[in-house]
Amino acid sequence: MHKLLEKLYGWSYPLLKKLDIGETFSAYVSLAINIVLLCTIAYFIFQLFRYFLVRAMIIIARKSKTRFDDFLVTNKTAKYISHLIPLLFIYKSVPVILKNFVYWEDIFGKLVGIYIVILSLWITKTIFNALRDYLKQNPSYRDKPIDSYIQVIMIVLWIFGFFIIVSKIFDINTGRMLGAFGAISAIIILIFRDTILGFVASVQVSLNDMVRIGDWITFDKFGADGDVIEINLATVKVRNFDNTTTTIPTYSMISDSFRNWRGMINSPGRRIKRHILIKATSIRFLQEDELGELKKIHLVSNYISQRQNEINKFNAMHEVDKSLLINGRNMTNFGLFRKYITQYLSQYPGLNKKMILLCRQLQPTPQGIPLEIYAFSNDKRFENYEYIMADIFDHIFASIPYFDLEIYELSSDKFD
Template sequence: MHKIIEKIFGWLYPLLRKMSFGDTLASYISLVLNIIILCVLAYLIYVVFRLVLVTIMAVVAKKTKTHFDDLLVSNQTAKYIAHLIPFLFIYKSVLVILDAYVYWETVFGKLVGIYIILLSLWIVRSLLKAIRDYLKDQPKYSDKPIDSYIQVIMIVLWIVGVGVIISKIFDITTNTLFGTLGAISAIVILIFRDTILGFVASVQVSLNDMVRIGDWITFDKYGADGDVIEINLATVKVRNFDNTTTTIPTYSLISDSFRNWRGMLDSDGRRIKRYILVKAKSIRFLNDDDLQKMKRIQLISHYIDVRQEEINKYNKTYKVDKSLSINGRNMTNFGLFRKYITNYLEHYPGINKNMILLCRQLQPTPHGMPLEIYVFSKDQRFEQYEYIMADIFDHIIASIAYFDLEIYEMPTDRMTLEE
């Protein structure tokens, strides 16, 4: 290679000397003409290699079934390689053209060498981006933080590249440079603190399978409530349900508490846990007339018959004085309402009957007696889940009056005046 370059640029100076040009003038003229020839040849090499590489890669990408070569084309890998080849030629030629000009040979040699290093990094980056895009299209890796790993590799390569550039500029060995950097590693760690924390966090997140792309997470500290769309080395991006985007530091996923809804979405149901407050003074014992009236409610008519027979048998056996309702065993409107809601939920098509199905009392409060529904909807989608829950409580609120019960409401000035 060196001999070929000497033949290309070494013939002009002797020719000028034969043409009776002075040594200095011949040297300057040959220098200018050689630079022009170098620029023309470098441009021709670039055009040829760009045409050949880009065309070949485009043709291969169309004919092959694999998607990876298409990603190489879209990330302009061939274009960067086509840029690199003429600069390698320039780097070798500068040593010949500027052989008599030591200072300028050193300056231009360093500048071209630095640009070659940067081009090499861009080529590697385009390859890594193609690998990243290819892995993201694979179902096996679509939920993995590929961006984090690519960023770590690029950071390491940039550190090495910058180290080589510095060593080239100041004419020191790379080993000496990195040895010096090792001595000031505390400063380096301080500068790259967030990057190091993010890398450690992204590795732990991936190994422990804490978060995947597409997971629905809730992070109250950062106001995030939506789907994870990107996991990078330093940040995790969440698209909230109001279409805003929240950026969370990656290391916060292991240092703070957040909620991942993946388990719920992968399960057979989504929990509905909500209660209403019933006025305690509206709860009472039921007499025979009340029971006859409530037997018209189909979901509990059979239950009332069975339960009433059992209670009458008990009271008769123990000769209970029923002149007072409090004596013996009785049914209450609240207990009957709970049974009605339980039966209603068992017949509701949107409820998963294979999971917990419960209608229960909670601890009494100053505002009334809480009646809680604890069930699981079959459909975990947000819209359908909200519809099912609203439909159930619409029915509960509308049906409570049939049991002579009242829902607690905070008194207003108007209500106070009416009372």
């Protein structure tokens, strides 16, 4: 190779020397001719290899069953490799062309060597990007923080590339530089603190399956409420439901508390947990004529008849004086209303009957008695879930007057 290059570049100087134009001038003219020749040959090598490599890669990608080579084409890996081949040719040619210009030979040799290192790292990056795109097509890896791992690998490679470049510029042994690097590692850890924390956090997030791409999360500290669209080494990006984007430091995912709604999405129903406040003063015992009127409500008609028979038998057995309603056993409008809502929920088509379904009374408050609906909707989509919940409570609000109950309202209490 060396002898071939000497023949390629060594013809001009003897020819110019025969013209008797001076040794120094002949050397510089010969150098100029060789530089032009080198650039021309390097250009043709680049065009030739780019043409064949790019087309060969496209042909292979079309014929192969795997999609990895398709992503190599998309990320222009072949194009960058075609830059590397003429650079290697230039790297070998520089010592031959500049053998009589030692100072410039050293400078240009280092510059070409540095460019080769940078280009090699860039080619490696395109290969990893193709691997990332390929893995993201696989459902098993689609929700994994692949970007984080690739970023860590590239950071390590760029650090080694930096040491190689510095060792070439200053003619320092790479091993000695790595030793010095170990000595100043504490400073480097301080500088790259967020990166290191982000890497550790991304590994823990992945291993513990805390969050995946596509998960709906709520992170009150950062005002995030939406779907995770990207998990990087340093940040987690969330597209909020108002179409804004929130960026969360990755290490905050393990240091702070957030809510992941994946369990709800994977479950057979989405929880409805909402209450209304009933005025305590509107709760009372029901009289016989009122029960007769309420029997017209189909959902509680049979219940009233059965319950009324049980109560009458009990009161008769214990000879209860029913001149006062408080004596013995009685039905209340609030208790009957709870039964009605329970029956209504059990027949409502939008609820999952295999999961918990309750209409319950909570601890009394100064504003009234909370009546809570605890159930699960079949449809977990946001707009349908809200419609189901609103439809249920619309019916509850409309049903309350039939049982002579009142809802607590601050304005009505204030001005009564």
